[in-house]
Amino acid sequence: MKEREQILAEEAYFSQKKELEEQELLLEEQNRAFRHSSENLYEELRQLMRPEDGAEAREIFNRMRRVLDNSQEEAALVRRSALRELEDQSEEIRKSYYNKIKK
Numbered sequence: 001m002k003e004r005e006q007i008l009a010e011e012a013y014f015s016q017k018k019e020l021e022e023q024e025l026l027l028e029e030q031n032r033a034f035r036h037s038s039e040n041l042y043e044e045l046r047q048l049m050r051p052e053d054g055a056e057a058r059e060i061f062n063r064m065r066r067v068l069d070n071s072q073e074e075a076a077l078v079r080r081s082a083l084r085e086l087e088d089q090s091e092e093i094r095k096s097y098y099n100k101i102k103k
Contacts, residue, residue, distance in 0.1 A: 009100035016093045020086050027086075031079045038068045 045064050049057060 006101050009097050013093055013097035017090060020090050020093075024083060024086055027079050027082050031075060034075050035072055038072050042068050 042065060045061055049061055
């Protein structure tokens with residue numbers, strides 16, 4: 001019976017670990033996509049700028065750039081927070097797994 005519980009604990013551990021790794025990859029992909037779309041938007045804004053547009057247009061462009069930069073920073077913070085949460089969950093799973101094996 002103890003051997004069966006150990007096998008079930010191992011299966012649960014590795015299943016949950018795989019799920020967490022998949023979530024981490026998904027978060028990384030979402031971050032890359034967001035960064036790429038932000039960079040594309042920045043490039044489009046830059047291409048719309050013409051020398052004759054003057055200082056006001058450059059100021060608007062610079063404000064938009066700051067908004068994009070801030071959005072990227074916020075997305076990175078959210079991603080790091082989510083990854084920390086996944087790491088915490090992984091640690092809890094690991095502890096639970098080893099506690100079940102020790103019993």
